[in-house]
Amino acid sequence: MAPNLSLFSVDAVLILATDDSSRILARYYNHAGNTAYKTVKDQKAFEKGLLEKTAKQTSDIILFDNRVCVFKVESDLMLYVVGTADENEVLLYSVVLALRDSLNILLKNSVDKRTVIENYDLVSLAVDELVDDGIILETDPVIVASRVSRPPAQDMTSMKGIDLSEQGFLNAWEFGKVKLAERLRQGL
Numbered sequence: 001m002a003p004n005l006s007l008f009s010v011d012a013v014l015i016l017a018t019d020d021s022s023r024i025l026a027r028y029y030n031h032a033g034n035t036a037y038k039t040v041k042d043q044k045a046f047e048k049g050l051l052e053k054t055a056k057q058t059s060d061i062i063l064f065d066n067r068v069c070v071f072k073v074e075s076d077l078m079l080y081v082v083g084t085a086d087e088n089e090v091l092l093y094s095v096v097l098a099l100r101d102s103l104n105i106l107l108k109n110s111v112d113k114r115t116v117i118e119n120y121d122l123v124s125l126a127v128d129e130l131v132d133d134g135i136i137l138e139t140d141p142v143i144v145a146s147r148v149s150r151p152p153a154q155d156m157t158s159m160k161g162i163d164l165s166e167q168g169f170l171n172a173w174e175f176g177k178v179k180l181a182e183r184l185r186q187g188l
Contacts (some may be wrong), residue, residue, distance in 0.1 A: 008134040009087055013127050014080040016051055017113045023047060024116055027127055029134035054078060075112040094130045094139045095130060097182050101141035102126045106149060122148055
């Protein structure tokens with residue numbers, strides 16, 4: 001019998017602090033068939049048990065609470081990607097590696113609790129670019145980082161000469177009307 005194939009591969013993406021067992025980021029995806037961990041109490045109990053179990057592990061993949069959990073340690077953080085027991089471990093592992101590598105790119109190789117909290121917007125967007133509602137969207141960290149990153153400062157200097165006042169918009173509108181009229185006359 002063929003396994004139940006689905007795009008919904010990820011049940012949760014977690015970033016937990018190892019020093020005080022606190023939750024930095026937690027995304028649980030409640031897609032069809034995934035009814036576990038609906039309350040915050042259940043989620044925190046799962047996270048606490050998972051952190052205790054993986055703190056002593058030497059491998060990066062474990063089976064915990066009938067779920068495949070892949071993880072990576074970064075400084076004082078643990079990055080987790082959780083899937084069902086019959087999910088492909090290699091696929092989940094590629095997601096956790098993409099998360100780790102994209103965070104290293106975005107945070108300039110300074111992935112620790114303080115930096116992640118200070119740049120929570122970038123971290124949250126990176127997770128959203130990797131996984132949407134349990135569906136893996138991208139596993140290339142360079143693409144994820146390029147979609148998430150802020151514009152470079154040197155590009156922002158060219159924005160200083162733009163007049164964003166009401167008169168500036170009216171001038172741009174008039175300029176556009178004149179150029180459109182010229183193009184229409186040339187076409188006739």
